[in-house]
Amino acid sequence: MKLLHAAEDSVFGFQPTTKQRGLVIALSLAASLVAGSALAQSANATNPNSDTPDAVTKGTIQKKKDPVAKVKNLREMRAASLVAKSAPAQTANTHNPRSGAPDQVVKANNQKLTDPYAKFQNLRERGLQLNIPAPADTVTQDKGGVRSALADVGIGYIGWTQNTFTNNLLPDAAKSTIAKQLYNGQNPTFNTGTYMMVVYDLSHYGIPDGQIIVGTLQQAWTWQPGGPDRWGINEIAYYQTFFDRKLELKVGYLRNSNEFAGLQVGGNAGANVFGPSSNVLYQGGMSSNATPTPALNLTYHFDDRLYTKASFQRSISPDGVFTEVTQNPTGFQWTTPNSGILFLDETGYQTKAAPGLLNTWLRAGIGYNQSNYTNLAYPKQPRADQNDFYYVAADRQFSQIDAQGKASRGIYGGFTVMGAPPDLNKVTQYYEVRLYAKGLFDSRPTDQIAVVATDTVWSNISVQTALAAGNHVHSDSKVISGTYTAHLAPGVYLNLGVSYINHPTSITYTPQTGHALNFSASTSVFF
CATH class of the missing domain: 2.40.160.180 (Carbohydrate-selective porin OprB)
Structure with missing residues (x-):
């Protein structure tokens, strides 16, 4: 927790050393990888047609190249990870061109996966x-x-x-x-x-x-x-x-x-x-x-x-x-x-x-x-x-x-x-x-x-x-x-x-x- 707080403080006006700055960037990249992996795993658990966890993680890394931006969004990423774990159905949306309601399609797919009948x-x-x-x-x-x-x-x-x-x-x-x-x-x-x-x-x-x-x-x-x-x-x-x-x-x-x-x-x-x-x-x-x-x-x-x-x-x-x-x-x-x-x-x-x-x-x-x-x-x-x-x-x-x-x-x-x-x-x-x-x-x-x-x-x-x-x-x-x-x-x-x-x-x-x-x-x- 202290390390996470330190990473957040470095963004809001503190002047850390070069070694500290490198540590912050490393920690933020690790957190990003963990959060992206959790999101990908939760999505694939509910949608068998979605990408594999590795593919989702790779896409997340390519989209987020700025380490400072990652640190700024660390809190949001942590929250998203928690939401993904508690409500995985909301993270995997598959579009149905007939219904126009992807949330409903995902809900139906999840119900089929868990339907004992x-x-x-x-x-x-x-x-x-x-x-x-x-x-x-x-x-x-x-x-x-x-x-x-x-x-x-x-x-x-x-x-x-x-x-x-x-x-x-x-x-x-x-x-x-x-x-x-x-x-x-x-x-x-x-x-x-x-x-x-x-x-x-x-x-x-x-x-x-x-x-x-x-x-x-x-x-x-x-x-x-x-x-x-x-x-x-x-x-x-x-x-x-x-x-x-x-x-x-x-x-x-x-x-x-x-x-x-x-x-x-x-x-x-x-x-x-x-x-x-x-x-x-x-x-x-x-x-x-x-x-x-x-x-x-x-x-x-x-x-x-x-x-x-x-x-x-x-x-x-x-x-x-x-x-x-x-x-x-x-x-x-x-x-x-x-x-x-x-x-x-x-x-x-x-x-x-x-x-x-x-x-x-x-x-x-x-x-x-x-x-x-x-x-x-x-x-x-x-x-x-x-x-x-x-x-x-x-x-x-x-x-x-x-x-x-x-x-x-x-x-x-x-x-x-x-x-x-x-x-x-x-x-x-x-x-x-x-x-x-x-x-x-x-x-x-x-x-x-x-x-x-x-x-x-x-x-x-x-x-x-x-x-x-x-x-x-x-x-x-x-x-x-x-x-x-x-x-x-x-x-x-x-x-x-x-x-x-x-x-x-x-x-x-x-x-x-x-x-x-x-x-x-x-x-x-x-x-």
Whole structure:
């Protein structure tokens, strides 16, 4: 300390001897080297892409050639060294041209380096549009080290259960027996689904991003047309990438409703029990969680935003989901009566939310189905017709509530338009407008609120046929719904919703079934 004080005094007006002046300069150079080394070491500890300690030290020496200037700044250098040791994250800034916020990038990099769940990233299913919670957002997390032990041998897993209760609150809802129930919620309706997915990582065999995925689903409904009950496979798939991840391949028994169109509002599995209708896609043959079918999916990325995705899938039954599950409850059958090949293609543009960058997702898709459909205008003729459909959808983030923290928090809007031929499909048009918010409140940063309005238009051929039979008919069904999803704890979500439905039944109705006000409550628990 005395020597340091002596060095400082020599700068502020004292006249030391030549020997003393040399000692001061030597000490100041030593201090400069120590401080520069400490700064370099702290920077490299947090940023593996930064220069080596020797290179940083060399650069510091070249920039500071004046020994007197070094002595003048000795105190500042000592302070900087202390700051670097106590807060190394602040000394290593890497510029991200997209975000324009280097501090946030460094913070994210540091978090990745210290995240105890980062080792599970390669053990999450790839190729999905649906965001299934990560291991950190599960009830079990890594309790007892079970996940870590399995990860050490390349195995990852996610399981969850969803339990939903729906009931019409209007007093004149024409309550009936469950057997004669016409729509979900006409009587108090309960359904449950339990999933288990296991992933085996093949990257340690030299297969880029390689995975084997095996999943199962058990579901039960009090109103069977909503389900029906089943236990069977949910997915059996092989996945890998090619050409530096420009091309993705996924093959096996797939459920394409999680890989195309973006059917869930907000894209989060825990917040999407009351997602938009997708009857156009299911009647067009698209597979789902309850109806996995053999398929080959190929996704090509033109860059990190523009993509196209194609699928060659065995169609589900042209008579619908209920028939497919009834004919193939376990999901293992290679084909079912009248089903053929469905070709799907979706092209889209997507940017993920980042500081200063809003989330945007535009997509459009077509489907062509070679299955044998019944022509609704000539129902007694042999099946011979092939079906098709299309969809266009967009979602856009309008604002960022916490751009420098969690950039995905904010207000969003979107729309969906779907269409199919009226001579082969009971649902021929579908329109949806949605407004939703993620993390609207600082005290609830992972909750979601959504307001969705839809209009399902029935086939004019089916409407005219029902009218000729003397029934009360309607041409469409309009719904407006509001839902709140509360993220109660890691892996635990509660969904509460109310939906007003104008004409909740299919094409025919009675005055008592003309309207419904459905209350829904659901829990989603991930483990």
